[in-house]
Amino acid sequence: MKLVIQGKNIEITDSLREYVTSKIEKAVSHYQSLTTEVDVHLSVAKNPRVNSKQTAEVTIYVNGSIVRAEEGSESLYASIDLVADKISRQLRKYKEKRQAQSQAPVKTVEVLSDQPVASDLLQDRSPILPSQVLRTKYFAMPPMTTQEALEQLELVDHDFYMFLNSETGEINVIYERNHGGYGVIQPRKGNGHTNGKNVKTAHYEQNGNGYSDQSVPVAEVISHA
Structure with a gap:
């Protein structure tokens, strides 16, 4: 397992590195x-007089997924x-x-060929960024x-997650709603249509067995967020 430790506005001393290593190795020992x-x-x-908060952030790459x-x-x-x-x-989850x-019954579905992800998304181009940037990330989006x-949203410890929808081929954003449940933001083209299909947003509410899926219009989900 590769362990990378970085610091911002702090020196990573040997004692601090040893402490992080022991704690993280113990946390992931079963995984x-x-x-x-x-x-x-x-x-x-x-x-420190304005903000005394000291933060530790851990990102783990597991079998093509990210746990954070x-x-x-x-x-x-x-x-x-x-x-x-x-x-x-998070890892146990x-x-x-x-x-x-893996233990669920196998359903008969259409098998799609795996599409390789380009290792260099920028190719020979240089990224052009705005003059003021807080933080920029590039990541594969299968x-x-x-x-x-x-499931990915619950693992990355964020309140939203951007993904490429395999059913529509479009970029969507799934997010936590302020009053509970989850919403999905989809692009709208024309008069409430995208690619000739009605635009709907999945609204997920947690129940005893997991999440129920109810399709509601985009405007309704956003207005309740």
Whole structure:
């Protein structure tokens, strides 16, 4: 397992590196076969008088998916403890879902050929960025269903997740709604149509058995967000 530790506004001392390594290795010890790389990012606010928060962020690459967790407190070591516990729970959740899927009855579906993902999305071009950039990320976006995107959202510890919808071939965003459940934002073309089809947004509400799927218009979902 590859472990990368980076710091912002802080020096990664030997004692700090050893502490992070011991905590993260313990957190992923039962998932070593799934884990390919672990990135740890530690940051401290530039002005402690304004913001005393010290943050630990962990990103783990597992079998083509990403599991992420972030925690912050007034103590960097406390933040590391918190994020280690959180990433362990996220990994357990990921493993349980994969085991449940592997044990589920096999359905007869159309088999699609795997499309290779370009290793260099920029090719020979240089990225042109705005003059003010907080943070920019480039990542592969393999096609997935809305349900698979929902599972990814629960693993990355964000309130939204952008994905390539395998059913429509369009970029969608799934997000947590303020009043519970999830919504999906889809592009609209013309008078409420996209590619000749009515645009609808999946609204997911959690129930005892997981999530129920109810299709509602885009405008309705956004207005309730």
